[in-house]
Amino acid sequence: MSKEKRDLMDKMWRVRKNLFVQLFRAIVLGLHFWKLVRKVH
Amino acid sequence: MAKIVVVGAGFAGHYAALILQDALKGKGNHEITVISRVPKFTYIPSLVWVGVGQMRAEETQFDLKPVYDKLGINYIHGTVVEVHPDPEDQYVVVNLPDGQTKNVKYDYIIIATGPYLNFPAVEGLGPEKGYTQSICTPPHATEAASKYLELVHRLEKGERAKIIIGTGHGLATCQGAAFEYICNIHNDLVDRGLRDRVELMWLSNEPKLGDFGIDGLETKYRGQIFTSEDMVRYVFEQYGIKWEIRSHVRKVEEGKVYTVNLDGEEKEFEFDFAMLIPPFKAQPIKWIDKDGNDITDKVCNPAGFVKVDANYGKPYEELDGPDWPRKYQNPIYKNVFAAGIAFAPPGPLSKPGKAPDGTPIGPTPPRTGYTAELSGKAAALNIVDMIEGREPSHTASMAETPGLCIASMKNKILDGEAATIAIYPVARNRAAYPEYGRDLDNCAAEVGMAGAWFKLFLHYAFLYKLQAKPGWKLIP
Numbered sequence: 001m002s003k004e005k006r007d008l009m010d011k012m013w014r015v016r017k018n019l020f021v022q023l024f025r026a027i028v029l030g031l032h033f034w035k036l037v038r039k040v041h
Numbered sequence: 042m043a044k045i046v047v048v049g050a051g052f053a054g055h056y057a058a059l060i061l062q063d064a065l066k067g068k069g070n071h072e073i074t075v076i077s078r079v080p081k082f083t084y085i086p087s088l089v090w091v092g093v094g095q096m097r098a099e100e101t102q103f104d105l106k107p108v109y110d111k112l113g114i115n116y117i118h119g120t121v122v123e124v125h126p127d128p129e130d131q132y133v134v135v136n137l138p139d140g141q142t143k144n145v146k147y148d149y150i151i152i153a154t155g156p157y158l159n160f161p162a163v164e165g166l167g168p169e170k171g172y173t174q175s176i177c178t179p180p181h182a183t184e185a186a187s188k189y190l191e192l193v194h195r196l197e198k199g200e201r202a203k204i205i206i207g208t209g210h211g212l213a214t215c216q217g218a219a220f221e222y223i224c225n226i227h228n229d230l231v232d233r234g235l236r237d238r239v240e241l242m243w244l245s246n247e248p249k250l251g252d253f254g255i256d257g258l259e260t261k262y263r264g265q266i267f268t269s270e271d272m273v274r275y276v277f278e279q280y281g282i283k284w285e286i287r288s289h290v291r292k293v294e295e296g297k298v299y300t301v302n303l304d305g306e307e308k309e310f311e312f313d314f315a316m317l318i319p320p321f322k323a324q325p326i327k328w329i330d331k332d333g334n335d336i337t338d339k340v341c342n343p344a345g346f347v348k349v350d351a352n353y354g355k356p357y358e359e360l361d362g363p364d365w366p367r368k369y370q371n372p373i374y375k376n377v378f379a380a381g382i383a384f385a386p387p388g389p390l391s392k393p394g395k396a397p398d399g400t401p402i403g404p405t406p407p408r409t410g411y412t413a414e415l416s417g418k419a420a421a422l423n424i425v426d427m428i429e430g431r432e433p434s435h436t437a438s439m440a441e442t443p444g445l446c447i448a449s450m451k452n453k454i455l456d457g458e459a460a461t462i463a464i465y466p467v468a469r470n471r472a473a474y475p476e477y478g479r480d481l482d483n484c485a486a487e488v489g490m491a492g493a494w495f496k497l498f499l500h501y502a503f504l505y506k507l508q509a510k511p512g513w514k515l516i517p
């Protein structure tokens with residue numbers, strides 16, 4: 001894995017249990033899932 | 042009046058029955074009958090937590106009959122053993138729990154019987170006649186938990202142990218469930234302060250780490266293309282999990298797994314606890330024509346899965362999105378549909394391989410819970426089309442629909458983690474997306490606590506929706 005990619009992974013790993021970041025990610029990922037679900041329902 | 046029979050009440054069959062009932066409400070006196078071997082619906086994804094001893098099996102289940110009584114759907118608790126599909130006299134033969142048999146007539150049928158767990162394919166595999174555990178059914182997951190907790194007890198006394206988790210055959214599928222299990226076991230051991238006493242190993246038939254039976258996935262993030270291989274490798278490094286992939290399990294003895302890999306290397310691994318997903322084949326159902334001949338080979342593929350509107354027989358290299366079924370209708374018997382794991386896929390999604398001795402090693406395609414539901418829904422609505430005199434018009438190809446997966450890694454509200462994965466479409470479709478076969482702008486994968494919240498939310502949301510409680514149709 002390139003250094004750039006590893007740095008990004010490290011960053012994701014560091015914030016994986018940060019409540020504020022995860023609340024934000026929950027909204028972003030929730031909307032993304034919703035968009036995909038709307039394609040088939 | 043049409044008689045519609047749905048065989049199986051898992052994600053595909055049960056959801057198909059709910060959709061049929063809803064679509065046919067007030068449109069004549071149609072009769073919907075669900076026949077299922079087990080009188081309960083199980084939310085299988087949560088069996089991962091049952092297998093770690095963090096949830097009771099009953100919390101993943103509900104009784105089917107009260108739901109069907111409420112909706113006016115007939116329910117038969119029994120096992121379908123034969124289908125007689127020729128016109129004029131179309132019926133299934135059902136073995137009832139009291140030993141009697143019963144014939145049930147149909148005008149339209151959906152086969153949604155899921156997988157037969159083929160433990161006998163590998164000597165020593167499985168909890169019943171072998172030495173490994175499984176989390177594929179509620180009793181299996183409960184037994185896996187009790188064996189795991191026995192081991193925990195020994196670890197607490199200072200013993201050390203080896204745990205192997207993964208797939209138990211070169212052609213197994215469902216790698217995602219095994220991945221969830223190994224991550225949950227890792228985190229459970231960490232929380233108990235026992236992780237340093239355990240050597241944890243991932244053993245699988247995947248050609249690459251993170252393949253998951255879907256040929257892996259790619260996502261775009263900040264100008265970089267990340268693969269599921271990058272991600273799983275990173276997670277396993279963080280968790281200190283060793284891996285052995287590209288492997289078929291030849292046999293299992295007490296405390297020892299024998300494997301062969303794609304390079305022909307034969308290896309042995311010792312274990313104190315192993316959970317290996319078995320290969321799947323179809324439930325043993327015979328198809329009989331009007332003269333009493335067994336025509337199973339005509340209707341089903343060699344593993345017994347029911348053929349539908351896919352392009353069968355193409356080599357892996359030529360297989361593409363348009364070859365995947367869209368309407369789930371059998372080409373010979375147009376009133377027969379198959380959904381969920383019961384339909385015959387046109388081929389694998391992951392690159393198939395062979396060991397030098399010819400042993401096939403490569404995941405067979407998973408048909409996840411969401412795919413099962415979508416195919417069940419398409420089959421149900423196509424039957425409604427036919428009842429109302431139209432051609433089937435509803436489609437749910439795996440090459441046109443998303444895969445939405447949350448792989449649990451630790452189930453805690455304020456300390457959990459899970460991999461949230463969105464793939465569009467599930468089956469690579471190079472005709473539509475020439476570069477990767479997928480629309481990378483719609484693919485995502487990340488690890489975090491948000492995923493753990495989603496996973497828990499889905500458990501309750503699906504159990505609510507599938508009991509047809511008020512507003513269930515609002516939950517997709």
Ligand SMILES: Cc1cc2nc3c(=O)[nH]c(=O)nc-3n(C[C@H](O)[C@H](O)[C@H](O)COP(=O)(O)OP(=O)(O)OC[C@H]3O[C@@H](n4cnc5c(N)ncnc54)[C@H](O)[C@@H]3O)c2cc1C
Pocket residue numbers: 048049050051052053054076077078079085086087088089119120121122153154155156176177178215218324325326380381382383408409410411412413446447
């Ligand atoms: C541990 C585990 C975790 C998983 N996690 C996820 C996940 O997180 N997300 C996801 O999308 N998928 C997940 N899956 C996959 C998912 O569970 C399956 O894709 C899904 O259950 C398939 O649905 P189905 O309706 O085809 O089959 P099933 O759910 O297996 O249902 C089959 C039904 O048919 C009945 N039946 C079988 N034979 C007969 C017969 N002869 N006569 C009458 N009835 C019969 C059975 O009793 C059952 O009711 C997981 C699987 C496992 C094992």
